[in-house]
Amino acid sequence: MGLARKLGILFAAIFFALTLWTYVHLAGTYEFETDIPLEVTPPTGLALAGEIPSSIHAKLQGAGWELVLMDITKDAKFTVDLSARDPQTLQSGQLYLTTEELSASPLMPQDIKVLKIQPDSIRLIFGREITKRLPISPRLDVQPADGFTLVGDPLIAPGYITVSGSSAVLDSLRFFPTKVLRLRNLRESVTKQLELSDSLREAITDRTITSITIKLNVQAVAEKVFTDVPVTVDAVPPGRDVMLMPQTVTVTLRGGVDQLSDLESSEIKARVSYNMLSFDTATSVKPEFHLPKGLEFLTSDPPELKFIVRKQE
Numbered sequence: 001m002g003l004a005r006k007l008g009i010l011f012a013a014i015f016f017a018l019t020l021w022t023y024v025h026l027a028g029t030y031e032f033e034t035d036i037p038l039e040v041t042p043p044t045g046l047a048l049a050g051e052i053p054s055s056i057h058a059k060l061q062g063a064g065w066e067l068v069l070m071d072i073t074k075d076a077k078f079t080v081d082l083s084a085r086d087p088q089t090l091q092s093g094q095l096y097l098t099t100e101e102l103s104a105s106p107l108m109p110q111d112i113k114v115l116k117i118q119p120d121s122i123r124l125i126f127g128r129e130i131t132k133r134l135p136i137s138p139r140l141d142v143q144p145a146d147g148f149t150l151v152g153d154p155l156i157a158p159g160y161i162t163v164s165g166s167s168a169v170l171d172s173l174r175f176f177p178t179k180v181l182r183l184r185n186l187r188e189s190v191t192k193q194l195e196l197s198d199s200l201r202e203a204i205t206d207r208t209i210t211s212i213t214i215k216l217n218v219q220a221v222a223e224k225v226f227t228d229v230p231v232t233v234d235a236v237p238p239g240r241d242v243m244l245m246p247q248t249v250t251v252t253l254r255g256g257v258d259q260l261s262d263l264e265s266s267e268i269k270a271r272v273s274y275n276m277l278s279f280d281t282a283t284s285v286k287p288e289f290h291l292p293k294g295l296e297f298l299t300s301d302p303p304e305l306k307f308i309v310r311k312q313e
Helices: 003-026 064-073 099-103 257-262
Strands: 029-041 046-048 055-063 077-081 094-097 113-118 122-144 148-157 160-166 176-186 190-195 204-207 211-234 240-245 248-256 269-273 288-290 296-301 305-311
Touching (some): 077 099, 122 211, 148 248, 148 257, 176 190, 176 211, 211 240, 211 257, 248 257
Parallel strands (some): 029 077, 122 176, 211 269
Antiparallel strands (some): 029 055, 122 160, 148 211, 160 204, 190 211, 211 248, 240 305, 248 296, 269 288
């Protein structure tokens, strides 16, 4: 008999012995502690209005192989179905789940016993279920690489979500957040799938979407000079005229190379507020600039404008 065959027989015998030893030992009864997810179905017309534990710490007893299989598959959970419960029987919209009720509600192999759970009781708070349409607000932690910049607002699709849940929670919501998107050293535009936040999962009974598509416009940084940008005067009171000298300025901006290339001078808003004018000391005024998002103001020429205020005749 060759060496390879002898080694094969040896390894087969060892594997069989280990399998038999494992089976014999796992057939015994063991105790095991683990966290098991909690799932609550509210009464019809109501939704959870307060936070509840996402899982319950349980001490279990059962055959070793069943405990191991349950821990591997992660398909065990505590389920509390209150859909048939009459909302009128709730005290001020509240309900306490006791140890006995929770211990009787696990979804797991029937031969496994629940010996102990923590917490031993849970307070459920319910509110009237409503439906609301909310704009989606992406949460971004984005840093372009040196020499690059993020241009404009991110493009997202879809832009809205319709959710159902407790009025106590949804009435105060003005938008629905996403999870945080973290990106570093961006050198080009990117499109990503971004999941919505699950921080309100207990209060939300239904939602139309779970993620969005987001596009970030990243461009190389450039500078460009814009001439003949008109300056306007705001809030001039009746009976007064204000003349600026000169009436246009030259502006230098920094931003994305494509954004600057497409920008027209008319899109740059330069304004002077009449309230800024001082008749006693000032002889010139500095204009304020309102730019498209993503652009940075660098300089204007001239930096200040002289003015004359006259009464209308």
